[in-house]
Amino acid sequence: MFVLNGTSELKRVLVCPPTYLEEAAPINEISKKYADQPLNRKKLTAEFEQLVEAYQQAGIEVEQQTATPEMTNAVFARDFGGCVKEGYILGRFKKELRFPERRAYENKMKKLGVPKILEIKEGYFEGGDFAFLTEKVIAVGIIDRTDQKGFEELKAGLAHFGYEVYPVPADPRYLHLDMCFNLVDDHLAVAYKEGLPAAFLKLLEKLEIEIIPVPEEAIFKHGCNLESLGAKRVLSLKQNTEVNKALRAHGMKVIELDITETLKAGGGPHCMTFPLQRG
Structure with missing residues (x-):
């Protein structure tokens, strides 16, 4: 078994150091604000090490993807796909900047022994939009x-494996679902409710998932x-008071992680974080 759901015990993760994340490429609403500011290399490295240490202290095994110059945004390991109990889904990036990551992560998953059960070939799908x-x-x-x-x-x-999959359309400024909604426990989520469709809110109610509400500005400060x-247990940012x-x-x-x-x-x-084993 690989990933049972989104909230059971996390046992193994895949991450990638931000070695080549030298500036905030303006590919989303947040990074646009810092497009002309070089990122602090020493601080980026320290923040990544802090994340790895938090996982290790929690007893979670950490696997690392090798950073390469052409994969500037590979630190956001979540986005190459999704992982379920049977194996992983290889997504398809929309932005050319991230194209080199696809095969690199596919090769890494092969080395890690995680089978590919599905590959998105026509449309676009990124793992930040995938939520159990x-x-x-x-x-x-x-x-x-x-x-x-x-x-x-x-x-x-995923229907072949018995999964029900529901769409959650939202404002493109929010980038990914995990920026405005995140399940943190079996029946508890953090979300900007006003930015989510009524049908999705009804589904959450049906599943008895309580929402801790946040304002819209929290999306752009990684509050979700x-x-x-x-x-x-949950990893959060120190600034999310x-x-x-x-x-x-x-x-x-x-x-709390002091990441800025x-x-x-x-x-x-x-x-x-890309989850490799949970359950």
């Missing part, structure tokens, strides 16, 4: 990097970009 709601129910954002065709390919492919470790307070009030153990530089490129802890 239960073991057999998956939400997929159709926001900026995943399109309708990619969603349909994913839905049809959290990583569940299972057993009521209100979100972290609310999570603790719901019985969650919040592990990597965020300028447009991604947080969830974006930086």
